Amino acid sequence: MARKMKRLALVAVIAAVATGFAVTPASADSRGPLPPEDALELPSEAGLGASAPEGGVSLNVVIGGVSGCYGQTDNPHASGHYIGTVDVESRTVCPGRTSLVQTSLYRSRWYGWEGWGYNQGTGLGSAAIVTRGGCLYQTTYTYLASSYHEAVSAGYAYTQNEQRFTCP
C-alpha cells in the first residue's frame, strides 16, 4: 500500500498532589522537560479503536496516558461528496472531558507547505471535524494534515498524516 503515514504523539501531564491530579494542556507556561529522574512514567495505553474513515484508516494516539483518550488524523483525500475539495477528518476522543481538535491542511509547494485549510471543533467527550481545501481538476500534490488534540485534564497530542494524489 502506497499510503504513507506518519504519526507522532506529544503528551504532557502535570500531576499535582493535594487536590488530586491537575493536568496541563498546551500552555505557554510550559518551559521544557523535567530532568529524567523527575519524570513520571506512564503506562502504555492503547486508545479505543475507530471505524475506518473515508480516505483511509488512521492510527490513534493516546492523550495524556488516559485510557480511552486519543487523537486521530485520517488521510487527506479527494472528497467523494463534494467535487473539487480535499477532505480530511480528524478527531479527539476523551469520554467525559471537554475535547478540542484543530487541524491545518497544507499543500506541497516548492517553498514548503502552503496553508490550504483550517478547522477546529470542541465537544464534551469527543470532537470531530472535517477540514477542507480546494482540489483542482487533474492537479497532483501532496497534502499534509496536521492536528493538535487537547482534552481538558488529560493533556495534548499531535497527529499528522499526508497523502499524494491527483484530484479527479
Add this chain to the structure above:
Amino acid sequence: MLAALVVSCTPATPSGGSSSPDGVAEPLTALVEPPATIPVATLRSTADEAQVGLLVASHWIAADGSTHDTRPSDEIEWPQHGWDTSSPGVIELEATSMPARAEILAYDAVDAATGIPIGDGVRRVCETDVSQSRECAVSETDGKLAIQLPSTIAPYVVLWVEWYVPTTMRGSAESATRWASWGFHRLS
C-alpha cells in the same frame, strides 16, 4: 506540592497509540511560545562566510489575532554570495522556540527566467519535538536554532519551519500555526 511533567513522543504503531517501544515515557519539550516575529535565517558555512536567507513565504499570526501572509514573488532572486562551496553549512535561525516541523528542500536547478525551482527536489524532514524523522535535525545553540545541512546537497535550498501557536496566543485567528520559508543558494 509535588508536580511532575511528563511528555512522551510516540511513534505510530499498527496497534494504535502506545508509549515508546520500551514503554517508558520520554522527556520532551512541551509547547512553548513561538517567535513573535519572523526570524532571520542565516546560512553559515565557515567562520567568515554567511548568507542571509531570502524570505520566500510566510504565514504569521500576530498577537492581536491578525494574520499576515507573504507569498513567493513571481521572480525569485536567490542569494548570490556567502556560501562557501567547500562546506555544507549550518542554517541559523534567530529564535529559541523549537518548531513543530522543519523541512529542507533542495533543488538542482531553477527556471532561468523566474528563478522558481524545477522538479520536485529532495525533501528532508527534520527531527523536532513533534517529528521523529531523522533526515535532519534542529538544535538550539547559543540562543539560536541550528539546522545542519547534509554534506551533499543541491545548490538551491529552501528551509520551511512551522511553529504551533498556543490557543491563548492567537486571538480569533483562523489558523493554528506560524510558518516561514527561506531560500539559500550555493554557487557551484
